[in-house]
Amino acid sequence: MNTTLQKLAENAAVNSAIRPWNGRGVSSWIQGIGIHSGVNSRVRFLSAPNEPIRIRTQKTEIMLVAESVIDTTLATKLGYRGARVSTVEHLLAALYVLGHWRGFVIEVDGPEIPILDGSGLGWAFALAELTPEPTPNPFNPYDTAVEIRGGYVGLESFKDGEPMQISVSVGFAHPAIGEQSWSGQQADWLKLLDARTFGFEREIERLWASGRGLGAREDNAVVYNETGPSVPTRGADEVVRHKALDLLGDLYLVGRPLQAHVVSERASHEAHVAFALELRSQS
Ligand SMILES: [Zn+2]
Secondary structure, eight states: OOHHHHHHHHHHTOOTTOOOBOSSSBBOOEEEEOTTTOOEEEEEEEEEEEEEOEEEETTEEEESSGGGEEEOSSSOEEEETTEEEBOOHHHHHHHHHHTOOEEEEEEEESSBOOOTTSSSHHHHHHHTTSOOOOOOOOBOOOSOEEEETTEEEEEEOOOTTOOOEEEEEEEESOTTTEEEEEEEEGGGGGGGTTOOOEEEGGGHHHHHHTTOSTTOOTTTOEEEOSSSBSSOOSSTTHHHHHHHHHHHHHHGGGSSOBOSEEEEESOOHHHHHHHHHHHHHHO
16 A cells, blocks of 8 residues: 555545455445435446556446536536436546546446545555556647636646646635645645545535435544634645646546646636546547
8 A cells, every 4th residue: 555545545534445456357346425415325346457447337438538528517427328327527637636547447437537535545545455457548638728717727848758646726705725736746646535525514405405415424534614614624725736736637538648837717517527628638
């Protein structure tokens, strides 16, 4: 087990014993509540050597590409021919961080990827002992920028041969959050895995009325009330680190790693996915 991962687990008091692979090509099920649907779903991994990672659900395979996105309201939802899976971003971020692009199928039984503790940590543990297959050739995009509803995702100048980098900033008019920024190259991304989903108490009624957030609990989300967070945070920059995790999850939908420095400012899933789509039209 990677020592950074192990340390994150200790700090987060998360069960690092999620080791579903049994060496026979099929993992055991990982189950849990979906944060938006409130419905219990389960996920397992099926070995598929040399094949691109994809989701199998409701007898349908959904490719992990931006064209599969059918909704980006508060979470990234994928669908194909009537089959759909919501809140894929934290699992996809864990794939990106650990370098998994090929070699297994993600079978999903239910409408939503379980939120687990609200972060990407559980998924990283689930896959930690699996050696990644060689990654697809990275893609070097040319100038691209997307602006949607005050959020921006774009490319910063980038030297050939450098590792991929992301720089993320957020701004929330809340005394416990304010302006935060985080920047890191690939080797730093493990530090994003423990950052949890967050929300605001003042928005909960509206959220529930729209049929979302129905599975939010104290053990899977940080809810900010007027004065501060509902539970102790995992560091003062947990909010921006979570946004960076979300960004990586959505960038996974480009379909292969990037050779680029991606900058995101106050961006939502909608902007991330629009950016990923733009990049796919170049490749
Ligand atoms: Zn998220």
